[in-house]
Amino acid sequence: MPRSARVKLPNGLYHVMVRSISEIKLFRKDEDKVAYLKILRELQNTFKFKIYSYCLMNTHGHFILDSYGADISKIMHSINSKYARYYNKKYKRHGHLFQDRFKSKLIANDRYILNLSLYIHKNPLDMKKYMHSPEKYRFSSLSVFLGIKNDEFNILDEAYLLSMLTNNLDDAKNRYRRMLFSNNDTLGGIVDLNKDVNLYVSGRNPIVRKYDFSSILNFIESKYKISKKLIIAKFIREYKDFKAILVAMTRCLCNLQINQISKLIGDITDSRTSYLGMLGIELLTNNKVYEGLIEEFIKINEPVIA
Structure with missing residues (x-):
């Protein structure tokens, strides 16, 4: 079923x-x-x-x-x-x-x-x-x-x-x-994961995840003074970290699937793209060179509103 x-x-x-x-x-x-x-x-x-x-x-x-x-x-x-x-x-x-x-x-x-x-x-x-x-x-x-x-x-x-x-x-x-x-039964019914509910929760301001891939690529090119052709080139290992950052930011900010991202960065395999995405996450988390990069991008770029 x-x-x-x-x-x-x-x-x-x-x-x-x-x-x-x-x-x-x-x-x-x-x-x-x-x-x-x-x-x-x-x-x-x-x-x-x-x-x-x-x-x-x-x-x-x-x-x-x-x-x-x-x-x-x-x-x-x-x-x-x-x-x-x-x-x-x-x-x-x-x-x-x-x-x-x-x-x-x-x-x-x-x-x-x-x-x-x-x-x-x-x-x-x-x-x-x-x-x-x-x-x-x-x-x-x-x-x-x-x-x-x-x-x-x-x-x-x-x-x-x-x-x-x-x-x-x-x-x-x-x-x-x-x-x-307290002994009051305030919890009735809330753990039924098979029951749909109507959504309304106040006071939130989520990030719009509709940024354009090219704007992220241009941002990385401009910030790190590296040609975007080299960033997305298929067999140049020395720029792997920048490609990984590109994949991670695209996963975060664009409404794209792995196979779509794979085609945009040199038509590589989906497994390679997934690996680069995880590497990018580690770099964004642990490398001070890339600290606050996503927030910096959001401040100076506008999402694509259809």
Whole structure:
């Protein structure tokens, strides 16, 4: 039976759940959860999405993810593919790690997103060690929401949800704590990933992902004083990093598939383009030469409005 098409919007805000296949744990050790969150942060630097709440358990993970104008499928495919490679190499295994596709549902409104965040943060209650203190669980954003510690992995925008409660951040954290530990059933129905909802969430200003490929290529040529012919030339290795940056920025800012990008950069193979994209992400994340490059491009260029 063919699977149904994923419901997506350019400015979608989603409840995302990832789960491993039944016979193995998605995260065998704490260091695996650390690796997943570091990968998420790395991809966040390129795709510019936002995380409003999260919790990683041994077999699955929950996120409130704001695609911020990017394609949710591109985001999650990039994160999960890189983690699967890490996992399979570390544990000397082959084959699928994740259970089918990731699950995602559009979030309906401000009340829905708050209740969903509470649900996600209650996941550690299922573990004996944390049944009375879920805020002590390291791989959840709850401790940040309650003001107990800072965001260890630098991936979270907790202020967006807390500001829905009150404009005073300290008051909002106290109110969130009371909501979390109250006995009121505020969570009914929010975890049904098979039920569609109407989308309205206020106060967001996502990036328009309709930039032209040629404008990105011209930007790189101008900034680094390198001919664009050399950047997209097929067999010149010394310019590989610039081509990788081009692919990563195109993946982030243009509504193009891998095969379309492959044709634009010398008609190379799709697997080579995917490799260059991941290399570009690493360069944008870890090399100070390219720090803030996407933001700089957005400031001086306009998207193509059809």
